[in-house]
Amino acid sequence: MEKNTQEATPPTTTAGKIIRCKAAICRNPGEALVVEEIEVEPPKAWEVRLKILCTSLCHSDVTFWKMKPGAVSAFPRILGHEAVGVVESVGEKVEGWREGERALPVFAPDCEDCRDCRSAKSNMCASFGRRGMVGFGMLRDGTSRFRDGSTGEVLHHFLGVSSFSEYTVVDVVNLVKIGVDIPVDKACLLSCGVSTGVGAAWKAAEVEEGSTVAIFGLGAVGLAVAEGARMRGASKIIGVDLNADKFELGKQFGLTDFINPTTIGDKRVSEVIGSSISTEMGLPIFTLHTMHEIH
Incomplete structure (x- = not known):
C-alpha cells in the first residue's frame, strides 16, 4: 500500500484557543455553499477537535442540503460527514486520544458501553439514539462549536461531523482511530459509503x-x-x-x-x-x- 507522507502532527499552539479557518457554509436549503471564515471553539468534555485532512461528498450531504428546515435539518450549517482528520486537541474526560493521531469521524455513535454497542448484531447506540446520529445540529451538551467569523452567528453541526471545514469538533463516540499508512483520500470513504x-x-x-x-x-x-x-x-x-x-x-x-x-x-x-x-x-x-x- 502506498505510504501517505503527509505530516500527521499539527502545531499544538492552538490548543485551548479559538481557531479561525475556512468552511463551506450552507445557509439555506438548496442554495450554493459559500466558503467563508468561521470560528471553531476548543473542544469541551468528551470532545475532540480535528484538522480535516481529506473529505468526500456523500449523497446524504446532497439530501440534507436540499431538505427543508425541520427537526433534523437546521440552517445555517456545515455539511460533510465522510472524512479523515488529525487530532488537534482534546477536551476533558477524553481517554485514549492524543494530539497528532489520525481519526475517522463516523456519524453513527458508539459509546462502547450500552447493550446495543456491546452487541455484535447492532451498532445503533441506545445511549445516544437518534440524537446521536442526527445530532439535531448540536453536540452532546446541546450547543455548537461553530460561529460565523464576521457576525458571530451560531452555525449548526451536521451528523456529528461537519467535515466541510478546515477544523471541526467531534464527540469522542463518533471517532475511530486509523493508521497513518492508509491514504486519506481512500480512508475517508470508510466513514459512510x-x-x-x-x-x-x-x-x-x-x-x-x-x-x-x-x-x-x-x-x-x-x-x-x-x-x-x-x-x-x-x-x-x-x-x-x-x-x-x-x-x-x-x-x-x-x-x-x-x-x-x-x-x-x-x-x-x-x-x-x-x-x-x-x-x-x-x-x-x-x-x-x-x-x-x-x-
Missing part, C-alpha cells in the same frame, strides 16, 4: 460462502456491497443498473453478472434474476416477496 455497503453484505445480510447476491444500483454503496459479498465468498454477484459501463467497473469489485433493465424486454428483473437463483436457498420470506414485486 464503503462501511454501509460492505456492512450490508457482511453484517446485515450475512452473505454465505457460495451464495448468489443481487445488487440494485451500482453507485459507491452498491459497489461496496459487491466487495463485501466477494469478501464473504459469494459465488455469483449480480449487478443491476441502467448504466452498462458499470459492469466493467463492477468486475473490479467482484461482479460476475450484470442486468440492464432496459435491455430485457417485457421481463421483470426478478424473472431474470430468478432464473439463476434457487428459492430453496433459505431466503427470508420478505426477500422472496420483494423480488416478485421488482419490475
Whole structure:
C-alpha cells in the first residue's frame, strides 16, 4: 500500500484557543455553499477537535442540503460527514486520544458501553439514539462549536461531523482511530459509503460462502456491497443498473453478472434474476416477496 507522507502532527499552539479557518457554509436549503471564515471553539468534555485532512461528498450531504428546515435539518450549517482528520486537541474526560493521531469521524455513535454497542448484531447506540446520529445540529451538551467569523452567528453541526471545514469538533463516540499508512483520500470513504455497503453484505445480510447476491444500483454503496459479498465468498454477484459501463467497473469489485433493465424486454428483473437463483436457498420470506414485486 502506498505510504501517505503527509505530516500527521499539527502545531499544538492552538490548543485551548479559538481557531479561525475556512468552511463551506450552507445557509439555506438548496442554495450554493459559500466558503467563508468561521470560528471553531476548543473542544469541551468528551470532545475532540480535528484538522480535516481529506473529505468526500456523500449523497446524504446532497439530501440534507436540499431538505427543508425541520427537526433534523437546521440552517445555517456545515455539511460533510465522510472524512479523515488529525487530532488537534482534546477536551476533558477524553481517554485514549492524543494530539497528532489520525481519526475517522463516523456519524453513527458508539459509546462502547450500552447493550446495543456491546452487541455484535447492532451498532445503533441506545445511549445516544437518534440524537446521536442526527445530532439535531448540536453536540452532546446541546450547543455548537461553530460561529460565523464576521457576525458571530451560531452555525449548526451536521451528523456529528461537519467535515466541510478546515477544523471541526467531534464527540469522542463518533471517532475511530486509523493508521497513518492508509491514504486519506481512500480512508475517508470508510466513514459512510464503503462501511454501509460492505456492512450490508457482511453484517446485515450475512452473505454465505457460495451464495448468489443481487445488487440494485451500482453507485459507491452498491459497489461496496459487491466487495463485501466477494469478501464473504459469494459465488455469483449480480449487478443491476441502467448504466452498462458499470459492469466493467463492477468486475473490479467482484461482479460476475450484470442486468440492464432496459435491455430485457417485457421481463421483470426478478424473472431474470430468478432464473439463476434457487428459492430453496433459505431466503427470508420478505426477500422472496420483494423480488416478485421488482419490475
